[in-house]
Amino acid sequence: MTGHRLRHAVRRADLPAVAETRRLLRDHLRLWGVPAMVDTAELLTSELVTNALQHTTGGAVLVATLSPGPGPRLRVEVQDSVARRPRARVVALPEDHQGTSGRGLFLVETLADAWGVTAWDSGKVVWFELSDPRK
Known part of the structure; x- marks a missing residue:
């Protein structure tokens, strides 16, 4: 298998485009x-x-890359612009947390093999x- 790549842009505030x-x-x-x-990839991608x-003033660009090899590895990146700076570390939610917001990065941290944030001047x-x- 050779590597595969998907690139998809989503317009600003186009929440129906998540599906x-x-x-x-x-x-x-x-x-x-x-x-x-x-x-797992669908769930985590939806969250990101x-x-x-929801938290930026611009759209988003999804880039998904499948690396070849005996153990294929998927990397999904979601690029945004004019974003608020992310926190460097995700804090686990308390056991009694009942909110419907704030669980996205907790899910990413829990289900992904690796994850991170790279900030730049105009987004992340x-x-x-x-x-x-x-x-």
């Missing part, structure tokens, strides 16, 4: 032969794209990586 972004990622992961990654659209990239669970 389209999930569908594109799902279709590409199946086409690329890693259907076991679909559920939604956060980018939040990324996560997943290994194929079948390998």
Whole structure:
């Protein structure tokens, strides 16, 4: 297998486009032969794209790359612009947390094999990586 790449732009405040972004990622992961990654990748991508659209003044760009090898690895990056600076560390939610907001990065931290944030002058990239669970 050679590496695969998906790039998809989402317009500012276009929250309905999150479902389209999930569908594109799902279709590409199946086409690329890693259907076991679909559920987790869709969930985490939804969280990152939604956060980018809700907490910034610009749109978002999704870049998903599947690296080849005996253990394929998926890296998903969500780039935004004119964002508030992210916190360097995610704090775990208390057991009795009942809110519906603020769980996105907690899910990313819990389910991804690796994740991080790269800030720049005009925005940031939040990324996560997943290994194929079948390998």
